[in-house]
Amino acid sequence: MFENIDFVNPQFFWLLLLLPIATVWYFFKRKKQIASLKISSIQGFKGTASILTKLKPMLFVMRLVALAALITAMARPQREDISTRTKTTRGIDIVMAIDVSSSMLARDLKPNRLVALKEVAADFIKERVNDRIGLVVYSGESYTKTPITSDKSIVLKALNDITYGQLQDGTAIGMGLANAVNRIKDSKAKSKVLILLTDGVNNSGFIEPETAAGLAVEYGIKTYTIGIGTNGMALTPVGYNPDGSFRYGMSKVEIDEQLLKDIADQTGGVYFRATNNEKLSEIYEEINKLEKTDIEEIKYYNYEEEFRFFALFACGLLVLESILRYTVFRSLV
Structure with missing residues (x-):
């Protein structure tokens, strides 16, 4: 009955202490409220028991209940209905620049680096429900996979379609970073973020990574860099089999960590190193925490x-009590 009900004036409930006091008073005074007749003997009267005498205390109970209802009414019960609406007050635009060179097929992450990245990045995209996201891919050259959009289904489909072989092989970090900067530089969002992932060193392209990082600084774009790959040796494509499939062999993992750290430091971001699937997932979770969208x-x-x-219940009880007192119980008053 009182679910989701608050009382504006709960101090009135202190008046309920009057009810036990009134009950004690009635207990000691009840016999004096009925007129008595003293005679020397009642042998000439036939004993008749009246049900009204036993029911008369109900009048007092009705008064107590009415008083309790009035006190509750004075406490002013209210039923509270709350509706909530959220409004995004600060949107974030994010561009993810993904290395798709042949070394991303290395199997130190399961089943390989590229597939592991796609799985983790998909979870990251799904959690950024209030932000716009774009995708840039690069290897020996770079292109925009999808421009910045708030339609996550488009971004997720584009991410799923990323495969090796769509571009000339190589690792053009500067090209990938510059392309990502170009995609987000004109954004009107209050926060612009790049996530640059690679597993190698810059060995292709005609734009130096330092130059691209300078452009990111000029346009106020924060860049998080991720070096992916285990420490030491990894099972990596080293050639082709006669049927055209990759031939794998152990190869040294080479990541230009100093370059990635410099890019992150210069743009106000953070550098991360992902040596396994769990660490890669933790990195994207950390970025997700660092870049929060303000929600009002x-x-x-x-x-x-x-x-x-x-x-009304109290008034009804008092009226009924008065009617009964001066009709049915009149002879006992």
């Missing part, structure tokens, strides 16, 4: 007064 929650309160029921 607006609550609307609607109050419905509930005191009328208790007030």
